[in-house]
Every structure is written in structure tokens, then in C-alpha cells.
Amino acid sequence: MTLADKERGPADAAFYTDLAARTSQLTRRSHHVIDHGGFGCRVAKGQILRIGLLERAQIVDLCLTNADDPTEHYASGTQVALEGLNITRLCPIWGTPPNSRRLATCIGDTVVHRDNPSHTRDHGAHGAHCNPHHWMLYAGRHPDTCYDNLRAGMAMVGLGQHAIHDNINLFENCVLEPYTGHYFLQDSDAERHDHVDFYADVPLLAVLSLCPYGSGEAMDEDWRVTDIPVYPILVEVFDPSAGAARASSRADAIGKPSVES
């Protein structure tokens, strides 16, 4: 039994599985259509953060921070060591020392994995985000990079750029090549309306970026000469403590970037 299995426990697995089955019927506390740049919001302990695709795959860089103490945040190295390179359903999301505890749990992941010779999978845990220096070095231009977007998202939750940390790469289909150790990615398996759900085991600040690398399908040479399309996402927060929604539909959120409460 790994440390992660011991921490998770069978009872917790049942709790998260039950919650996952009910998430879409729960009262939705907020929803936001994000079609460019960065975004940040608070997710109370016990609430569920859903990040969904509105058109097609889009790489989303996600920072998760303890809302009560921003010095505690997602720990990418610990995550990879304990859970592997990719995040999926029932995967704990580990935080930094000294607490080294579960900050969140991935309770939903609708992406249907298609096996391939490279053994890539969506939702990388390795923790990088692009920044202006990398884009200028490799592409010779400066789009709205994940660093820029995360900085804007951090500002939305009252934090500065120094709160940006190594992050999760949602809808990024990747692997570390076992012989060379090189990072490799290819087209995402995700499709329109796929989503990933995170249960907040502690009060969270969720800050994200729509990566200018878009769906991840652009060839390296395209970075220099083209504006790679960025596709919109829907960010929703569900509240189990508020019970089931009386009339909640996913469709009514699309196209309405508003906050309900």
C-alpha cells in the first residue's frame, strides 16, 4: 500500500464516489465562461470546482492554493512522486510542506483515454507553465502566456504574482519518455463538454490560465508564425451543503459569464 492509498482509505473513496455521482444535480453557486486570459475564484471547503470544455480541448494551467494560507499550495513534485504524472478520478491533490496534506481530490474526469504507443494521458501533474521569456526564446513573440494569465487570476483573488506556483496542466496529453526523461505531449483525448471535478478538502483559491498553446495540436514551427486558437472553458462551483438544485441546467450557463452568489 502506498502512502497515497493509506491516506485515501476505502471510506474516503466511497465518499468521493458518491459525491461525484451527484455533482451535476447539486446547487451551482457560480459559473463563469472564460474565453481568454486568466481567472481566479474561491472554492469553500466541501465545494466542488468543475472545469469544462465548451468547444474542444484547451490546455488549462491550474494553481490550487490554501485560501487561509497562500504559502500552502499544490506540490507538483510530491504529486508526481505519490500519484504519478497524470491526474484522474479519485486522485488526491497534494500540498506543500510542512502540512504535506491532501488539498483537493479529483472526483470527476470525463475524458475517455485512448491508448497509444507513446502512453500519454491527459491532465499532467508535472507543474510547468509557459512564460514570456520562454515564448520569446522559442517562438520570438509574446502572447498572453500562462504566467501573465495566472498573474491576472491571482489578482482576482487578492494575491500577487509571487503566489504563482508550479501547477496542474489539465487537458494536456503528456508523458515523460522513460529512457530519455524528455517531456512529450500530443493531441488531447478530450472533447467538447468533457470536464474535470475537484473536491475542496480545504478552503481553496483556484487560479487558472487558458494556455496560448491552445488545444496542444499546434506544431512547434507554428508557434512562430501563427496565433494559435484558444478555446473557451466553463468554470463552475457546486455546493453539496446547499443540496440538490431545483432547476439547474448546464446549458443555461453557456454564454452567460455571471456569478449567481
Ligand SMILES: [Zn+2]
Ligand atoms: Zn501555457
